[in-house]
Amino acid sequence: MAIEIIFNILIGLGILFYLVQAVQLPTTDNPADVLGAGGFPIVIGIIALVGLAMITIRVVKEKHKVAIPMLNLRSIDGRMVFINVLLLAGYVGLLDVIGFVLATFAYLVAAPLSMGYRKPVVITIFASVTTAVMVIVFGIVFYVPLPRGVELFRDLSYLIY
Amino acid sequence: MDIIIQSLAAVYNPMTLLLVSIGVLFGMVCGALPGLSTSMAIILLLPFTYSMDPISAIVLMVSCYVGGSCGGSISSILLKTPGTPEAVATTFDGYPMAQQGRAGEALGLAVTASSFGTIFSAIVMLVASPVLAQAALSFQSAEYFGLGLIGLSCITSIGSKNQVKAVVSVMIGLMIGTIGIDSINGVERFAFEQPSLLNGINYISVMIGAFAVAEVYKNIEEYRHVDTSLRTEQKVKIKLMKFSEMARMWSSFIRGSVIGTIIGIIPAAGGSIASLIAYGSEAQNENAKPKFGEGNPRGIIAPECSHNAAVGGSMVPTLTLGIPGSPVAAVIMAAFLIIGLTPGPMLLREQPIMLNAIFLALITAALLLFVGGRFVTSQFGHILKLPYPLLGTLIITLGVVGAYSLKNSFYDVLIMFVFGLVGYFFDKFKYSNAAVILGLILGEIIENSLRKQIIIGDGSGMGFVTRPVSVLVLTVAVLTFLWPMMSKKFRNR
Numbered sequence: 001m002a003i004e005i006i007f008n009i010l011i012g013l014g015i016l017f018y019l020v021q022a023v024q025l026p027t028t029d030n031p032a033d034v035l036g037a038g039g040f041p042i043v044i045g046i047i048a049l050v051g052l053a054m055i056t057i058r059v060v061k062e063k064h065k066v067a068i069p070m071l072n073l074r075s076i077d078g079r080m081v082f083i084n085v086l087l088l089a090g091y092v093g094l095l096d097v098i099g100f101v102l103a104t105f106a107y108l109v110a111a112p113l114s115m116g117y118r119k120p121v122v123i124t125i126f127a128s129v130t131t132a133v134m135v136i137v138f139g140i141v142f143y144v145p146l147p148r149g150v151e152l153f154r155d156l157s158y159l160i161y
Numbered sequence: 162m163d164i165i166i167q168s169l170a171a172v173y174n175p176m177t178l179l180l181v182s183i184g185v186l187f188g189m190v191c192g193a194l195p196g197l198s199t200s201m202a203i204i205l206l207l208p209f210t211y212s213m214d215p216i217s218a219i220v221l222m223v224s225c226y227v228g229g230s231c232g233g234s235i236s237s238i239l240l241k242t243p244g245t246p247e248a249v250a251t252t253f254d255g256y257p258m259a260q261q262g263r264a265g266e267a268l269g270l271a272v273t274a275s276s277f278g279t280i281f282s283a284i285v286m287l288v289a290s291p292v293l294a295q296a297a298l299s300f301q302s303a304e305y306f307g308l309g310l311i312g313l314s315c316i317t318s319i320g321s322k323n324q325v326k327a328v329v330s331v332m333i334g335l336m337i338g339t340i341g342i343d344s345i346n347g348v349e350r351f352a353f354e355q356p357s358l359l360n361g362i363n364y365i366s367v368m369i370g371a372f373a374v375a376e377v378y379k380n381i382e383e384y385r386h387v388d389t390s391l392r393t394e395q396k397v398k399i400k401l402m403k404f405s406e407m408a409r410m411w412s413s414f415i416r417g418s419v420i421g422t423i424i425g426i427i428p429a430a431g432g433s434i435a436s437l438i439a440y441g442s443e444a445q446n447e448n449a450k451p452k453f454g455e456g457n458p459r460g461i462i463a464p465e466c467s468h469n470a471a472v473g474g475s476m477v478p479t480l481t482l483g484i485p486g487s488p489v490a491a492v493i494m495a496a497f498l499i500i501g502l503t504p505g506p507m508l509l510r511e512q513p514i515m516l517n518a519i520f521l522a523l524i525t526a527a528l529l530l531f532v533g534g535r536f537v538t539s540q541f542g543h544i545l546k547l548p549y550p551l552l553g554t555l556i557i558t559l560g561v562v563g564a565y566s567l568k569n570s571f572y573d574v575l576i577m578f579v580f581g582l583v584g585y586f587f588d589k590f591k592y593s594n595a596a597v598i599l600g601l602i603l604g605e606i607i608e609n610s611l612r613k614q615i616i617i618g619d620g621s622g623m624g625f626v627t628r629p630v631s632v633l634v635l636t637v638a639v640l641t642f643l644w645p646m647m648s649k650k651f652r653n654r
Contacts, residue, residue, distance in 0.1 A: 022350075068586070108555075142205065146566075
């Protein structure tokens with residue numbers, strides 16, 4: 001119950017912040033634009049806040065438990081999800097530095113390992129083939145711009161796609 | 162009679178039939194891959210059409226449009242990653258069916274419904290193009306506002322387990338939709354001087370995050386204990402619907418197709434809104450078994466019929482008025498201009514064969530969906546045989562490419578990552594990710610039409626109730642919102 005209340009409070013704070021920003025939006029010069037830039041956001045923000053209050057009251061009354069494995073790092077499942085969130089964050093962060101090919105290959109190797117998949121040969125083949133197929137299909141055949149990285153990685157990427 | 166014979170000859174020759182097949186297959190592959198869209202597929206085909214005669218060129222692009230519109234549902238059903246925005250609603254029941262080991266059935270439903278919707282709208286297009294196009298022009302801000310509200314009425318069905326949470330979720334979606342430059346008076350809203358936020362938040366990256374990434378997180382914590390993949394089916398093979406099954410669900414086919422055709426005709430509405438409205442109208446039935454959101458076949462039929470019917474529908478204003486009915490139709494219109502044809506009333510008079518040829522191409526492409534569907538699905542089926550740690554990783558990598566390719570920007574990948582986490586927690590606390598996406602998609606049309614109508618009315622909202630079409634659309638919107646509550650009361654009596 002406590003986790004859900006904390007979650008609702010966080011959403012509530014987000015909505016309050018949104019409402020404060022909406023109220024401060026400049027009014028329009030056009031008198032016919034009654035709602036202005038802030039009118040609609042204020043209305044939906046208030047509805048969301050009222051709804052959230054109703055949900056929170058119900059949560060307090062019903063006191064049901066919600067299990068969130070990601071927040072329980074003592075469990076293997078929780079750790080696996082948490083590590084995967086970090087891995088994805090690292091992947092996203094590295095894409096613009098070392099480029100698509102290296103970052104994707106590294107992620108495709110690291111993520112299955114973090115999920116307890118212990119077949120290094122299969123993982124290596126999977127990562128190599130997937131990276132190659134993605135670069136060929138998206139980067140070469142369909143001209144989808146893929147991240148190139150910086151400096152040397154960028155120059156190297158031009159040799160591939 | 163002469164025109165009909167010439168049209169048949171123009172389409173039913175080996176070369177044009179080959180082009181239809183290529184268009185359908187290429188569209189399906191592009192539609193099924195997150196990161197490629199139908200409009201992109203058509204743009205990629207464009208250079209090949211320069212040396213073709215006008216009919217072949219248009220036939221190729223229209224076929225690609227049909228294939229792409231259907232292809233998005235393949236990844237929706239199998240990976241919970243909609244390949245195209247139109248396929249969002251298919252995810253609601255398609256993925257649960259796949260999880261129950263009924264992926265082949267779900268894909269069969271999607272292909273059959275897409276095919277039916279395309280043929281339905283093609284017939285409507287041929288019979289009543291000019292009349293419908295004129296009627297569509299009577300849609301103004303007030304009507305668009307009503308249309309947006311009808312779309313939002315989906316929440317009463319997709320959030321049937323907890324209506325208040327669904328409402329809060331949709332409001333959060335609407336709130337996210339207000340980020341960026343206000344299109345009415347150019348005011349910067351909630352962008353905090355970040356250039357990347359000025360254009361708003363793209364719902365595709367939110368969708369990939371909240372649906373695909375969140376689902377992968379969920380499966381990572383579950384896959385060691387339960388069957389999270391589609392392993393029950395050794396080989397994913399389309400199971401086509403029998404005629405008797407189609408007849409049993411005829412109302413869903415017709416409803417979805419009618420909604421899709423009408424919304425396709427309305428300029429700038431498009432297949433994604435059509436499929437959400439069709440899903441919402443279908444899911445009003447609370448007594449359905451299995452429940453909507455838990456693998457109900459009608460939850461696939463209606464949106465699939467609808468967004469493919471929007472293909473033919475969107476061609477109506479494009480051809481007869483020169484106003485594109487959807488972003489993809491805008492690309493096709495550009496192709497017309499490149500070829501040297503100007504869409505509009507004169508086109509129908511000067512090129513009568515063209516309309517018939519497009520109509521025939523739509524029907525042929527619809528029939529070829531079965532062949533294309535079988536091929537593309539079998540390829541995707543191989544992916545599903547992967548152990549979950551590999552499959553989950555692959556889904557995320559595809560999602561990253563899909564998000565990045567939207568604007569070649571890391572900002573979209575970051576949005577995907579953030580909404581992956583948001584989606585995970587929303588799922589845990591039984592908020593509705595689908596409602597967030599719904600609000601995000603419909604937010605712009607609702608706010609802008611509301612404000613535009615008030616501005617047109619010089620500060621008054623009377624325009625909403627004095628325009629007959631608006632009154633009709635708003636009444637439908639109110640009824641669709643209230644129907645679940647009303648039907649409950651009637652039952653209790």
